Amino acid sequence: MSAPAPKHLIGRLQTLLFFFVLALGLASVHADGTWLHLRTGAWLSEMGRLPATDPFSYMAGAAPWRAHDWLADWVLYRLWTAGGAWLVVLAKAALIAAAFAALVPLSPGRPMLAAGTIALAACGAWPGFIETPACFDFLLVALLLRLLSGRTEYSVGLLWRTAGLSILWANLHPAGEWLAVALTAVAGFRRGMNAPRTQKVGWAAVVGVAVLAQCTNPHAGGAWAAADAAPEWTAGADLFNLHGLFLAAGVAAAWVCLQEDFVLVVSTMLLAALSVVRPAAAPLYLLAAGPLVTAGLGHFLEPVEPGRRRFAALGALLGLMLLSYVVHVSLPRGRVKGFTSRQTAEGALEFLEANRIGGRMFNDLASGAYLVWRAAPERPVFVDPRPGLYDAGVLEDARAWPSLWPTLASTYRFDYAVIENAGAGYPARAIDADRGWALAYFDDASLVYLRKAGPNDRVLKHGSFRCLRPNRWLDPVEEWAISEPAHHADVLEETLRALTYAPVSSTPPLVRAYVLQRLGDRRGAETMRRLARLRGFWKPEHRGLEGRILELGGNWEAAEKAYLAARTAAARAGSPLVASALDARLATAYAERGNLRKARSLARRAARLDPGNEKAAELLRKL
Numbered sequence: 001m002s003a004p005a006p007k008h009l010i011g012r013l014q015t016l017l018f019f020f021v022l023a024l025g026l027a028s029v030h031a032d033g034t035w036l037h038l039r040t041g042a043w044l045s046e047m048g049r050l051p052a053t054d055p056f057s058y059m060a061g062a063a064p065w066r067a068h069d070w071l072a073d074w075v076l077y078r079l080w081t082a083g084g085a086w087l088v089v090l091a092k093a094a095l096i097a098a099a100f101a102a103l104v105p106l107s108p109g110r111p112m113l114a115a116g117t118i119a120l121a122a123c124g125a126w127p128g129f130i131e132t133p134a135c136f137d138f139l140l141v142a143l144l145l146r147l148l149s150g151r152t153e154y155s156v157g158l159l160w161r162t163a164g165l166s167i168l169w170a171n172l173h174p175a176g177e178w179l180a181v182a183l184t185a186v187a188g189f190r191r192g193m194n195a196p197r198t199q200k201v202g203w204a205a206v207v208g209v210a211v212l213a214q215c216t217n218p219h220a221g222g223a224w225a226a227a228d229a230a231p232e233w234t235a236g237a238d239l240f241n242l243h244g245l246f247l248a249a250g251v252a253a254a255w256v257c258l259q260e261d262f263v264l265v266v267s268t269m270l271l272a273a274l275s276v277v278r279p280a281a282a283p284l285y286l287l288a289a290g291p292l293v294t295a296g297l298g299h300f301l302e303p304v305e306p307g308r309r310r311f312a313a314l315g316a317l318l319g320l321m322l323l324s325y326v327v328h329v330s331l332p333r334g335r336v337k338g339f340t341s342r343q344t345a346e347g348a349l350e351f352l353e354a355n356r357i358g359g360r361m362f363n364d365l366a367s368g369a370y371l372v373w374r375a376a377p378e379r380p381v382f383v384d385p386r387p388g389l390y391d392a393g394v395l396e397d398a399r400a401w402p403s404l405w406p407t408l409a410s411t412y413r414f415d416y417a418v419i420e421n422a423g424a425g426y427p428a429r430a431i432d433a434d435r436g437w438a439l440a441y442f443d444d445a446s447l448v449y450l451r452k453a454g455p456n457d458r459v460l461k462h463g464s465f466r467c468l469r470p471n472r473w474l475d476p477v478e479e480w481a482i483s484e485p486a487h488h489a490d491v492l493e494e495t496l497r498a499l500t501y502a503p504v505s506s507t508p509p510l511v512r513a514y515v516l517q518r519l520g521d522r523r524g525a526e527t528m529r530r531l532a533r534l535r536g537f538w539k540p541e542h543r544g545l546e547g548r549i550l551e552l553g554g555n556w557e558a559a560e561k562a563y564l565a566a567r568t569a570a571a572r573a574g575s576p577l578v579a580s581a582l583d584a585r586l587a588t589a590y591a592e593r594g595n596l597r598k599a600r601s602l603a604r605r606a607a608r609l610d611p612g613n614e615k616a617a618e619l620l621r622k623l
Helices: 007-026 033-047 070-083 085-102 111-124 135-148 156-172 174-192 197-216 243-257 262-277 279-297 308-334 346-354 365-374 392-399 401-412 457-461 479-483 485-501 507-518 522-535 540-552 556-572 576-592 596-609 614-622
Strands: 361-363 416-420 437-442 446-451
Touching: 007 085, 007 111, 007 308, 033 070, 033 365, 070 085, 070 156, 085 111, 085 135, 085 279, 111 243, 111 279, 111 308, 135 156, 135 174, 135 262, 135 279, 156 174, 156 197, 174 197, 174 262, 243 262, 243 279, 262 279, 346 365, 346 416, 346 437, 346 446, 361 365, 361 401, 365 392, 365 416, 392 401, 437 457, 437 485, 446 457, 479 485, 485 507, 507 522, 507 540, 522 540, 540 556, 540 576, 556 576, 576 596, 576 614, 596 614
Parallel strands: 361 416
Antiparallel strands: 416 446, 437 446
16 A cells, blocks of 8 residues: 555645535536425524425425425525525535545545546536535535544544434435445444454444434434435436446446455445435445545556646646536536526516416426425415425326326316426427417416416406417417418517517527518518527527528528537437427428438437427438
8 A cells, every 4th residue: 555645735635626526516507406495494494493284385285294304405595595596506516525525535645546536526426416405415425434434443432423423414314314324334344343342332333323313303204215316417428427437447446445445345335336226326426436446546556656747737637627527517507407597487477476467376397396486385386396295196297297288277277377488399289279278478488378268367368479389499480470461460569579578588589580580571580689699598499499590591501500509409408309309400401402311310310319209200201
């Protein structure tokens, strides 16, 4: 084993790694579930007690509401009230950065190798860098590994430190606290072998306090089953899908290092197995795998003498890794959805309040979290993503609402609907086809529909969107509104009204540009397209619709670039349905220009990504 590096060098490397992971955390992906945790924290702060029944959803029927992660929810809300969203993001990033930096001393003989390996593991762990109670698991796992690894012997101080960590963990995120039980059990088994009786009893007490810590949280029951799932943008087949690489490297390192540090090896392998069964645990495995893989590589690589040049080279390498992360992960994924993004129902709620729209609301799951945060309990939601609250049948209906819409609408007698403006799959088709409903508002994030002959019919008398279909994003206007001159004034008035309703959104000017282009007003269309660009293209659908406008204007080269850029953004953002629609549009354009080989290839890819893509299927029949 190599001689330990000087403490000041390890400290510098920890600082470098801390700021690297901090930057990753600040530019990371986010989750809609953060809004739910903030709302729970707000409720706890207002009421000063744990909840008993749910007040936010009429479908929950005052069902028991268990705030499993009550302490983390309260902390997140306090951060929000102190500094808003960015303080929450900063605190989360600092917490995770401290966790990764804390593991460098586990490789005292090869700290530079450890810093580089742990930094690479942090890149692979990016799906877990979200503002939910699970973010506390990173630091608590790291501290427990530091506490138990090596040749640690039982002491009263160890017992108290383990008890403190376990109790804190059980109230921050009880679903993760069972890791404390597993890790202390591994350490107790190893240290208790061939040890005096007092040591065995002491280690049994350490494991016992980890188990009993769950009892300190009155809402801990069922926390494991109701734990937050992995975010929907889990790592795909790209540069930062490092989970598989570290699984293989971790298994190999475990074989080599089992006798060297039994606790670290077995603990990491337990996390590896858990990450395969439960993908949400993959970031925690990557956290623990860094020191283990470093130890394994240390058996085959010569020690590197630390120095200023090597330290600077490592800093440059981490800078390049950070730049690659931002380009390939943060920009295409980090701001599309979730906490801190523009994809919220804020504009829809302002429209509802301004027009005094009331009655029973329908909302999809994608909109539920933000609506609970901003609107409930004054506007009770139909459903939201809180685990363990709703009956399985209600959740199944909520997920399949586009195919069940007529039944749901007649059964529950909704008066208005707030749904996500999602380009993937045109989910709003069901409401657009329902003659008893009309579109009243849209922006980049949301669509608001009102039931005709309901309590909000007075709003529809002042205007609704009969001609526009913004959820059908590559063709956002009814064909009859373009082909029949008698409707031209109506469709133009609707596009102007959309601009007035959503003055900062990019979708209304793009839709107006599309209409003007179809009506032959190229100068007006170009003005609207530039306005939309000034407002920002933050969704792949924006670039795709821009490509359609450019194609209609005869600028095929620019249109092709816009389509390809949108297609790349959709693939990186994990939106296969959007990517499929763009492939079908490109295939149609190539077929019209005589490039049948490329058209067939794109049509096949579109059908593979979305077997229900009717345009791709029709193209394949023709080609």
